[in-house]
Amino acid sequence: MSGLPESLTPATKKICRTMTDTTIFKARKIITMDPNCPEATHVAVRDGRILAVGDERCADGVGNVRVDERLSGAVLLPGFVEGHAHLMAGGLWDYTYVGYHDRTDPDGQHWPGLTTIEQVIEGLSQQAQKLEPGAPLIAWGFDPIFLSEERLSRHHLDRVGTDRPILVFFSNLHLMCVNGPALGMAGYDSDSRVEGVVKDADGQPTGELQEMAAMFPLMRRLGVDFRHLAQRESAIRAYGRMAVRAGVTTMTDLFSTLSDDDLAVMLQITAGSDYPLRIVPVLGAAGGQAEELAARAKALAAQSSDKLRLGAVKLLTDGSIQGWTARVKWPGYVGGQPNGLWNLAPDQIFELCEVMQREGIQMHVHTNGDEASEVAIEAIEAAARKHPWPGHRHVLQHCQMMGTDQFTRCAELGIAANIFANHIWYFGDQHAALTIGEDRARRMDGCRAALDAGVRIAIHSDAPVTPLGPLFTAWCAVNRQTMSGRTLGAAQRITTLEALYAITMGAAYTLKLDGEIGSIETGKRADFAVLGEDPTAVDPKSLKDVPVLGTVSGGEVHLT
């Protein structure tokens, strides 16, 4: 403030200060994703937006500046954009993580992966000691697909304790395993004939409960409510902390069922300058009634704020490949399983696409199997013939089995693709061996094919399905390495720069926010990922190991 004349009144001083309050962040290196100035060392920020990018003189002549040296040892990238995740990823951390893979919780605590049932029992036992006597122990993330030994049963969980109900959700949230006292709460015993209550050879419940109907009595009695997992304040705050740890400054909630009360809470939380994340809730279409969905989407759009962007809708067409519920084209699943299930009938998909297109509402369309993506492309094409809208930017989400033919049609129609790159590492081996076979697994999540066809792409984690971490997601797209260490479909690899573009500008494009975020460029939001190393300089095999130190969101620094 040294340049202000002494004679100014305090009130005037205050106005001048806000007008000239410019911060220059000095960094080891800034990778901008702006081809006009790909690299820089300084970025000037005013009112939460980027005033200038360049060297130490980039903001000369703008008045008073303050140089912030806190990031001077770091490498800055545009804040990462996660185009496909779910708010529940924050809420689940209210429960104990017992998954196979290492994860870090929103507060930075590292949870090592539990790779045997004995380790799961040990981890649960440690957690039980922290609870009140009799209090339920609820865990999540268990994935039997990675454990080749026996199945988790009530007997294992009874070893953790029979003085409290214990409930372990599997990672897909469609199954759980519970202990004896929990079985008792629901009245499940050898006489139960409820579908989904798994029995052993002696006719006793094993503790495994499959699908919602069988899980429901326990969830009801233990107060587990999926709606609250996503919408309570603690979940929204945890989502923000997770984002900081992953370098993410904008993230979707890609099947939102916002009530007006939920919306008020989200608007209030995200408006705080301490909240480090822009959330893009995308309204889920659980069924038909396209006109009402459009009206609701428009009403929500009108309530958007800088850090809560509403107005798009999500269509859920099929299920998942590893659950054999994705709709796949001939020759189907290699194990001969019947084709999957539609969550929306093809007729509904056509109707929804037509109405959303007519009303100017952007759609994110979940398509795992190639038959589902085919129907989605057909439906968007039919809608586009009736209601031309060159800038619709509808996005196919997951796109796991799409080949060059479908990507080419997407390019022709202006459809973007958000590709589930994390699947290659987590499930690639399973897909090759069990679901769709080697040849189709090689072309899975084909980022190269999409880019070569001229499609705008993003890549995603689908957190909590796989952990949030755009650098890991980029690593998957660059290396296509599976858990067993093999490279699955080398022809579909993309370069590090292409992958970094996909997690910044690419994802911003899919959210129609590329004019505001996605690059470090004058006029855009001052959203940065703060990294400990230069991701373009490391060996591509180490991309996932580049440390994330935090983020800058709207000019506010959040370090982990």
Next chain:
Amino acid sequence: MTDTRLPLTVIGGYLGAGKTTLINRVLSATHGRRLMVLVNDFGAINIDADLLESAEEDTLTLTNGCVCCTMGGDLFMAMADVLDRNPRPDHLLIEASGVADPQKIANAALAEPDMRYGGIVTVVDGRNFSTLTQDSLIGPQVRGQIACADLLYVSKTDGQEAAPALQAINPEAVLADPPTAPIETLLQEFGQTFEARGKPASHPAYTHWTGGGVRMFGRDRLAKLLQQRPDGLVRVKGFVRGDDGIGWLVQVVGRDIDLSRTAQPDKTQLVAIGPSARVNREDCDSWWNEKAPDVQPDALCHPSATDTKFREMDT
């Protein structure tokens, strides 16, 4: 001795089959029950608002209060909300989405101790269902909705025409006969009103049967007997004496046989109903009296003190 569990009836069927029309007919009927309707479809409230309003107004006189709510995917969470309501409704109807598997929803009533299975009604559009069931994309799911039904309700055409094709997919289900039958049949889980409610609603299309006696049963023997009941006897309910001094509360709806413990009655009191076209009283009498002769308790039975639910399709 009353059953306080909330009966759940799931109305399934593909898009446009006429599920909402059926629900509107239920709402407009003077059935004397507090209904709750859950619609498992985004915004799928084509439920007639006038009916709801009049139902609200008529709550006192007709105890016909109806509540509708909508939800996204969290149908089961909404079910928990309904169970927590005070007072609890008398009956829960869920309109499944056009592609939903009604069985997956109805299973909640088999699992949840506070609920009772009230059957799956699948509505079928008689004009287009044969095309739909052949469709390469959606056919399997449409057939699945028909296959799991306890009651098939053909809309828009005469049900008789569609009957052979439907029976080929689901030989066990009862065809609503005729489709314009009084809607009370649905709320009483496919039978007529069992207790007189001022105006006994008897209908010639239905056979009523009552069973009695003082015989005592173990769980397995009673369940087996009920499984062997005459074809078409869609609904059985009442009390049966248990061989361990504790009574059985019997609730049979469609394929579901639900036995739970209750105070030992002085004698068995069973009522049952089915379409006259498929079942008559003589069949019922001979089933009950001949297959279940009045003998000593079956020594092979191991009655359990806990509630028991049977599902014939699982056996």
